[in-house]
Amino acid sequence: xxxxxxxxxxxxxxxxxxxxxxxxxxxxxxxxxxxxxxxxxxxxxxxxxxxxxxxxxxxxxxxxxxxxxxxxxxxxxxxxxxxxxxxxxxxxxxxxxxxxxxxxxxxxxxxxxxxxxxxxxxxxxxxxxxxxxxxxxxxxxxxxxxxxxxxxxxxxxxxxxxxxxxxxxxxxxxxxxxxxxxxxxxxxxxxxxxxxxxxxxxxxxxxxxxxxxxxxxxxxxxxxxxxxxxxxxxxxxxxxxxxxxxxxxxxxxxxxxxxxxxxxxxxxxxxxxxxxxxxxxxxxxxxxxxxxxxxxxxxxxxxxxxxxxxxxxxxxxxx
Numbered sequence: 001x002x003x004x005x006x007x008x009x010x011x012x013x014x015x016x017x018x019x020x021x022x023x024x025x026x027x028x029x030x031x032x033x034x035x036x037x038x039x040x041x042x043x044x045x046x047x048x049x050x051x052x053x054x055x056x057x058x059x060x061x062x063x064x065x066x067x068x069x070x071x072x073x074x075x076x077x078x079x080x081x082x083x084x085x086x087x088x089x090x091x092x093x094x095x096x097x098x099x100x101x102x103x104x105x106x107x108x109x110x111x112x113x114x115x116x117x118x119x120x121x122x123x124x125x126x127x128x129x130x131x132x133x134x135x136x137x138x139x140x141x142x143x144x145x146x147x148x149x150x151x152x153x154x155x156x157x158x159x160x161x162x163x164x165x166x167x168x169x170x171x172x173x174x175x176x177x178x179x180x181x182x183x184x185x186x187x188x189x190x191x192x193x194x195x196x197x198x199x200x201x202x203x204x205x206x207x208x209x210x211x212x213x214x215x216x217x218x219x220x221x222x223x224x225x226x227x228x229x230x231x232x233x234x235x236x237x238x239x240x241x242x243x244x245x246x247x248x249x250x251x252x253x254x255x256x257x258x259x260x261x262x263x264x265x266x267x268x269x270x271x272x273x274x275x276x277x278x279x280x281x282x283x284x285x286x287x288x289x290x291x292x293x294x295x296x297x298x299x300x301x302x303x304x305x306x307x308x309x310x311x312x313x314x315x316x317x318x319x
Contacts, residue, residue, distance in 0.1 A: 011299050020302065020312045023294030027275030028313055031060050032063045040088040045078050049086060053093075060273075061245040063280030070096055097279055102288040114146070114197040116189065116225065116232040120218065120255055121239035123206035126267035126293060128157060128238050132164030132203050133301040134291075139168055143198040148188030149174035150181040150221065151205045161203050171195070181205060181217065182224035189228035202233065208254055210213035215258040222259075237290065239265045240281065243272035252281050259287075267293030270300075278309065 011019070038052035050071055055068040079082045084092065093248040105121045117134075131147065138145045141283050147165050151157035155177045165172035173188040185202050192200045204221065208214070223231040238261045240248040248266070255261055264287055282289045289304040 002054060012251065016302055017308070017312070019294050019300060020308060022302075023270040023292075024275050024312050026273040027060070027269070028315065030273035031056070031276065031313070032315075035089075041190045042086050042225045045074070045084040045086055045089060049089075050078075051076065053089075057276070060276035061280065062276040063246075063249060063284055066100065066280040066283045069088065069100065069283065073099075080269060083209060090314055094310055098306055098310045100283045101194055101284055101310070102286060104308065106295060112229070112231065112234060114189075114192045114200045114229070115234050115236045116192075116200045116202065116229060117237055118185075118202045118204060118218075118221065118225075118233040119237045120204050120259065121206055122208050122251055122260070123157075124155070125206070125239050125244075125251075127206055127239040128160045128164065128203060129300060130265050130267060130291070130293065131161065131203055131239075132168060133166065133293075133298055135168045135170050135199075135300045136306075137301070138199045139170060144196065145170040145199045145201065146174045146188060146192040146195065146197045148200060148202040150184040150188070151203045152184060153205045153207065154179055154182050157203065157206070182221045185221045186228060189225055189232065193228060200232075210253065211242040211254060211257055214254065218259040235262045236260060237263050237265055238269060238287075240277075241268050242266045242277050242293075243268040243274055243275040245277055248277050249281060249284070252285050254288075256285055256287065263288055263289055263290035265289075265291040265293070265301075266304075270294045275313065278304075 018229055039049055042049050053069055054071050057070060058064055074092060077092060102234050109174050119127055119131055128184040135145045135147060147161055147170055149158045149161045149172055152175060158174050158177060162172050173191050175184050180202060188200060188202060222233065236259055238255050240251055242248065266278050269292055278289055291301050292299045294302060
């Protein structure tokens with residue numbers, strides 16, 4: 001059992017399902033509206049239906065590579081089963097998408113203390129808010145949390161994480177704006193060890209500067225942290241804004257090239273029709289989605305469950 005099995009949401013399963021269903025409503029309406037048009041007047045899944053389905057998936061921000069993978073898998077099923085009716089398409093799509101999504105498995109099964117999570121992502125994706133909500137969840141589980149304000153390039157970033165620290169009731173380690181981010185990370189880990197903390201969340205600069213600059217910066221932060229805790233960070237969490245659709249793919253490409261991302265948090269899925277991005281990014285980069293953001297509330301950051309997500313997207317079809 002991994003570290004993250006230690007805690008869960010205070011919401012009941014029914015409340016979490018309601019939040020998920022509500023958050024995916026616009027994606028569901030858009031996707032199934034397009035899907036209905038794709039199969040209109042057809043009783044059998046044939047080449048025309050598959051061509052139309054390909055367009056539906058691409059325009060739903062699933063991504064070209066993942067779309068082609070899904071189409072290929074459906075073609076194989078159609079060839080094997082000889083006849084597949086369009087009334088079965090929802091069930092088949094649901095099954096194939098679930099099969100593509102990766103389950104999250106923590107890098108470390110030993111629950112090191114403190115457990116260090118380095119959080120990366122560009123400005124504006126909800127990175128610091130995600131850190132605050134995670135700190136809240138850990139605190140609710142009775143864990144001792146320390147935050148590190150290593151995004152020292154923006155005064156607003158340090159201020160924002162400090163506000164979250166006060167709001168949640170956890171200490172924030174910070175330095176002056178423009179300080180070396182690695183130095184902040186070092187101080188944060190030393191402080192966390194001294195306090196006997198369970199979890200450390202390290203914020204990093206949200207700049208997509210050139211790949212080498214980003215890689216050097218993140219690598220230095222890791223190296224310096226390892227002077228305090230040799231196997232830190234135990235997770236590198238990339239935060240992406242789901243409402244940006246294909247732009248989130250480009251950000252994932254940049255950050256996965258710059259550092260070893262172990263998990264994804266995809267925010268701002270409520271109020272957007274671009275929820276398909278969750279499927280495409282996870283499948284294309286072979287990185288599991290760990291959290292999804294479905295609203296502004298503290299409890300609206302949910303642990304991602306691929307079956308629940310796809311069932312919600314398909315309205316329980318095939319259950």
